[in-house]
Amino acid sequence: MANVWIIGASSGIGAALAIALAAEGHSVVVSARRSDLLEQVATRAPRPGAIVPLPLDVRDRASLETGAAQVFSRFGRLDYCFLNAGKYELSRGGIDPAVYAEVTRVNYLGVVECLAVVIPRLIEQGSGQILVTASVAGYRGLPQAGAYGPTKSALISLCETLAVELKPRGVTVRVINPGFIRTAMTAKNRFYMPFLIDADDAARRILDRLPRKSFEIAFPWQMVILMKIMRILPNSLYLRLMRIITPSQGAFDPPRDR
């Protein structure tokens, strides 16, 4: 049975994953800021102590250092570390640098902070997997995803770099690229979300692919194929297509609602 740490597990995909992993007999530490929700996730474990809450903020290096020390002293050896914390803001009403900075701080720099505390410990044990949740939204620039999309593209790129660099040290780096998942994050979307699936379904798909060796875990396949086709389209064709599907309420129009 594996020892697992999920950062970004108080709700949505991370919470569902924690419960699914614990149901399979694994030991899971769940982290995020909202300790009340982490406690609730822990109460849904199939046996007492299978899910342990450990509150922290990925923007706070000190809380991550303390958290990592606790996780490694508890487990002795960490098998899987899911870096899943994320923040989503629709980009509307023009570019707000404060919003871009905050989304980047959580989604990209938050993962970098986590990596900084986890990688040296995994190198020391000479094993372990790091699984970073990016998104199929990171494949290409999408309308109204100005703040969010680039953070996910950056994560995919970072994972490719680290997968190569850490392989000789016994550490595996993988990227998880979900399509649309029904969680608090997507509840604010007012547009049609193709191939939307539930968080429990997403967790099951991640779990099923965990033993495989693939660098990327992406789902649902319909959305992945659609976005991978977008990725190989010539720029002129892709941009024309995006202009056609862009909502009438554009990113640079004054927002009517939020």
Ligand SMILES: NC(=O)c1ccc[n+]([C@@H]2O[C@H](COP(=O)([O-])OP(=O)(O)OC[C@H]3O[C@@H](n4cnc5c(N)ncnc54)[C@H](OP(=O)(O)O)[C@@H]3O)[C@@H](O)[C@H]2O)c1
């Ligand atoms: N839903 C989708 O359609 C979709 C698609 C592709 C990728 N993703 C990615 O999947 C991941 C999980 O998202 P979700 O859909 O499950 O949404 P969610 O329910 O909102 O989960 C986001 C998680 O990130 C945590 N988090 C946010 N800021 C944090 C911080 N500063 N420090 C520590 N934890 C923090 C949240 O906990 P606290 O608020 O308690 O801190 C929560 O546990 C995200 O990285 C998201 O970008 C989602």
